[in-house]
Amino acid sequence: MKTAAALKGERMEFGEVAARRRSVRRFKPDPVDRETVIKLLECATSAPSAGNAQPWRFLVIGDGAMRQQLARAAFNQNWMAQAPLIIVVLADLDRAASSYGRRGMELYALQDTAAATQNLLLAAADAGLGACWVGAFSEADVSKLLGLPERFRPVAMVPLGMPAGNPAAKPRRLPLDEVVFFTD
């Protein structure tokens, strides 16, 4: 996962950061220090949001028993619990709805938290850390485990740590001319 550039402390061009980001699912047990987590979450929260509502919250879970329970709530993706941290991304539905009603809850809150999550993943890759966007989980189970008030919807979980072993290959993308269309 650590690129030659990251190892040397050099700066990567953004395109390189985006291209090298992987979904990392194997982690070393080494802890991630809080200063680094805060730097990553500063990047996350620099994402844009509709009307600057910032309808995002981040729960940083270090406790091992809770990480195991979250992994179970993600349909037994037990690899998640290996990561020293799991960051649970929440959408604040009340905040989104108060400005934009149903479109705020059902679209903007999901997009804004997704943009922040993507920033988090990119910042992790840039720092030589491994992370993975987990979307498949029981929202009810995660909410119950974490005792979330109803206004907070868990929308993503991001296990985070030092990558172990060789990174899996980045899954192949569709050819650009199958997804991009120029109109003139």
Add this chain to the structure above:
Amino acid sequence: MKTAAALKGERMEFGEVAARRRSVRRFKPDPVDRETVIKLLECATSAPSAGNAQPWRFLVIGDGAMRQQLARAAFNQNWMAQAPLIIVVLADLDRAASSYGRRGMELYALQDTAAATQNLLLAAADAGLGACWVGAFSEADVSKLLGLPERFRPVAMVPLGMPAGNPAAKPRRLPLDEVVFFTD
């Protein structure tokens, strides 16, 4: 919008790219060459997606009359039409649903396209270009203008071009300790 580093052709650290990205709403009329647009969209499509479904499509709109119509469909955000290009981001609902049913359509397709859109905005900022995530528009009007098949939902519009004038200040973020919670 162009940072000193970008002007000198130097590379920015990711955190700097994320921090400097702005919502740019004033543009010079200068065209953006296709090679640059393709590079930005390669960054966009390097985002992750649930099951690597890549349920995103990008329509690159250069035609001036269409840009004006799209701006009108965005509740008369006429500044949008000043940009030489508007990139319309579509979610392929059939593709998302075929793997993940309703959760695919209503969550993953929105998150995946949002992650790709965020990559696009960051790549634009890194290249010294201006862009803005527009989410407020009539989906029905945009679909009709572009003749979209029902399976494609327009989820964002991104006017793109050389920024004009001084960039607006980045709207203030909530203090990090109001949105981030450590559990141990």
